[in-house]
Amino acid sequence: MRIGEIARRAGVSTRALRYYEEQGLLASERTPSGQRSYPASAVERVRLIQQFFTAGLPSRTILQVLPCVDSGQASPEVFELLAAERDRITATMSDLAAARDALDHLIAIANDPTPEHCPALREPPWAPYDAVLDSR
Structure with a gap:
């Protein structure tokens, strides 16, 4: 074909x-x-x-697994390789969950800014001008 x-x-x-x-x-x-x-x-x-x-x-792992598929026999090393890939995926999922949680925190701050998180709320934008006027 x-x-x-x-x-x-x-x-x-x-x-x-x-x-x-x-x-x-x-x-x-x-x-x-x-x-x-x-x-x-x-x-x-x-x-x-x-x-x-x-x-x-990944393709490099698939390349190592395909001979087992072709022969119908899996070695302990292949099972270890697959378990390691599962662990890698689980770790990536944990990292993504942490990134999502950090983004949720940033979204919450953006939706309800406080002086603690937003410098613009700590002093009014005209404060520098007030300082100039006060010094006269």
Whole structure:
């Protein structure tokens, strides 16, 4: 099958397929005219790769997991790798939650500014002019 047909059937762009090839996740052969040719099984392979990306795995990890999928045998190292990726995602989620909470705090301050948080509320804008007048 040609690249456009695989892309259409798998629901991805041809650019994604080229990227998968660059990363070593997908293989194609070249016709004598230089066009990519894929086996029909590439559709299922691309869908699997998409599932791995949806799960938050980077391409380097997917590359390490795919041989286990192909052989039907997962090593303890692969399970450790997947657990490490889950921990990485959990840590990222915690960081994002902290960022969201900090943003919520800033929004609350913006909605109800106080002199403690807003320098403009500490002294009136005309205070410098009053100081000049007082010194005369």
